[in-house]
Amino acid sequence: MISVRDLHKSFGSQKILRGVNLDIQDGETLAIIGTSGGGKSVLLRHITGLTRPTSGTVLLDDIDITKLSERKLGPVRKKLGILFQNGALFDSMNVGENVAFPLIESGERDKKLIQQRVEESLEVVGLKGQAEKMPVDLSGGMRKRVALARAIIPHPAYVLYDEPTAGLDPIMADSIDKLIRRMQKQFEVTQIVVTHDMKSVATMADRVAFLLKGKIYFYGTPDELTSSDDKVIQQFVQGVSDDEDVDLEF
Amino acid sequence: MIAGIGAKFLSTCRYFGEIGLLVADVCMSLATTKPRIRLFLNQILEIGARSQLVVIVTGGFTGAVFAAQTFYQFSKLGMESAVGPVVAVSMCRELGPVLAGLMVAGRVGAAMSAELGTMKVSEQIDALRSMGVHPTDYLVVPRFLAMMVSMPLLVAECIGFGIIAGYIVGVMMMGIQEAYYISNTLYFTGIIDLLMGMIKGGVFGAMIVLISCREGLSASNGAVGVGHATTKAVVISSLSLLIANFFLTLFLNAFL
Numbered sequence: 001m002i003s004v005r006d007l008h009k010s011f012g013s014q015k016i017l018r019g020v021n022l023d024i025q026d027g028e029t030l031a032i033i034g035t036s037g038g039g040k041s042v043l044l045r046h047i048t049g050l051t052r053p054t055s056g057t058v059l060l061d062d063i064d065i066t067k068l069s070e071r072k073l074g075p076v077r078k079k080l081g082i083l084f085q086n087g088a089l090f091d092s093m094n095v096g097e098n099v100a101f102p103l104i105e106s107g108e109r110d111k112k113l114i115q116q117r118v119e120e121s122l123e124v125v126g127l128k129g130q131a132e133k134m135p136v137d138l139s140g141g142m143r144k145r146v147a148l149a150r151a152i153i154p155h156p157a158y159v160l161y162d163e164p165t166a167g168l169d170p171i172m173a174d175s176i177d178k179l180i181r182r183m184q185k186q187f188e189v190t191q192i193v194v195t196h197d198m199k200s201v202a203t204m205a206d207r208v209a210f211l212l213k214g215k216i217y218f219y220g221t222p223d224e225l226t227s228s229d230d231k232v233i234q235q236f237v238q239g240v241s242d243d244e245d246v247d248l249e250f
Numbered sequence: 251m252i253a254g255i256g257a258k259f260l261s262t263c264r265y266f267g268e269i270g271l272l273v274a275d276v277c278m279s280l281a282t283t284k285p286r287i288r289l290f291l292n293q294i295l296e297i298g299a300r301s302q303l304v305v306i307v308t309g310g311f312t313g314a315v316f317a318a319q320t321f322y323q324f325s326k327l328g329m330e331s332a333v334g335p336v337v338a339v340s341m342c343r344e345l346g347p348v349l350a351g352l353m354v355a356g357r358v359g360a361a362m363s364a365e366l367g368t369m370k371v372s373e374q375i376d377a378l379r380s381m382g383v384h385p386t387d388y389l390v391v392p393r394f395l396a397m398m399v400s401m402p403l404l405v406a407e408c409i410g411f412g413i414i415a416g417y418i419v420g421v422m423m424m425g426i427q428e429a430y431y432i433s434n435t436l437y438f439t440g441i442i443d444l445l446m447g448m449i450k451g452g453v454f455g456a457m458i459v460l461i462s463c464r465e466g467l468s469a470s471n472g473a474v475g476v477g478h479a480t481t482k483a484v485v486i487s488s489l490s491l492l493i494a495n496f497f498l499t500l501f502l503n504a505f506l
């Protein structure tokens with residue numbers, strides 16, 4: 001279980017997070033939505049320990065990761081698989097080497113087993129037989145799929161996605177959404193998905209947290225979100241810009 | 251103006267602090283984790299093997315031009331036979347390590363900071379961290395070890411080719427008697443001279459790799475940031491190397 005408690009983060013004078021409280025239950029897929037530049041990715045980086053908070057705690061399986069040094073965070077991070085917004089594939093390695101990387105780094109030396117696991121992971125993301133390609137030769141959607149294969153290969157307890165469908169065509173975005181849903185069913189992982197795509201939320205989320213002005217403004221199911229009569233939520237859900245009525249500016 | 255000087259002083263202190271922390275991290279990594287042999291060998295190839303041409307050409311032509319110039323000046327005093335030892339001692343103690351260091355800072359330091367900077371701005375270093383891999387263990391330590399092995403050897407190579415080129419120019423082109431040239435060179439050039447050059451090479455190598463990695467790992471702001479980091483890495487490495495050379499010369503002459 002992941003618990004975020006009273007999390008604050010400022011960059012200089014700019015306050016990004018202003019007291020976020022959030023619980024992510026084991027086995028669920030939580031979508032974190034909110035306006036662009038509203039701190040969703042910053043919140044995700046805190047959950048992975050990649051960014052240190054100004055104050056507050058992030059408990060990952062009851063361990064406060066905000067207090068751990070970079071070296072002590074290493075073993076804790078092995079519970080996590082993270083899909084970065086642009087994939088963050090190692091461009092000096094081919095697809096197979098990228099996907100195998102977490103296994104090799106966790107000490108696995110059996111080449112046959114590594115190859116088998118790489119093939120399995122690539123099959124899960126629909127990229128079987130692409131192991132020899134270099135990241136530069138892949139499309140945006142394929143890069144994200146490879147990054148997902150890399151994230152899931154060590155069978156992490158938690159998988160975190162930063163804008164998994166951003167910049168993809170609707171068909172590719174839908175296939176990624178379904179993949180995320182399938183991940184949860186197939187591997188029973190706990191997932192956090194940062195997105196501003198409401199269609200994605202409806203497809204793959206069990207719960208939704210709406211981040212507004214550095215705080216969780218709404219927490220509930222996708223159905224509760226869409227049926228809410230709150231004006232701010234409706235404006236976001238329907239994608240209607242009306243600055244005169246509601247101020248969504250951060 | 252005083253505020254400006256104060257800010258510059260603080261930023262310099264912060265810079266030295268960051269380099270100090272990187273040194274501590276490298277030491278911690280060397281003490282607690284297994285070295286990554288494959289990455290180390292890759293870096294030996296990149297830093298050591300692929301820098302040879304640059305270092306050989308630099309050492310060779312520096313030795314050649316130094317021998318020619320020394321000959322023109324010394325011949326006025328009838329001291330042609332001193333050309334050999336002057337070239338050899340200068341190459342060993344100063345020119346070899348400094349010129350090899352500057353060339354490696356330009357070739358390897360720039361490549362290092364650009365590679366690490368690109369990895370930083372494209373979130374590849376965050377990806378490493380997210381998989382529980384410490385960037386110092388994976389990126390800095392193999393480069394550091396490879397540099398510590400390669401740099402003294404590159405300096406020795408630079409010195410060697412400088413001395414050979416000096417011999418070719420002095421004996422074959424300028425007509426200095428071979429027996430005098432060789433015997434004087436051997437008489438006035440000792441193992442201490444070569445050792446001093448190689449120690450300097452090791453220190454310069456450590457400085458280049460730490461400064462370049464620090465710049466790369468702290469790059470931000472996309473392609474422009476990587477460009478700035480690369481430029482800073484080369485400029486700071488080169489200047490630090492020249493300054494450190496002065497103090498190393500004083501220190502090593504006092505103790506060797």
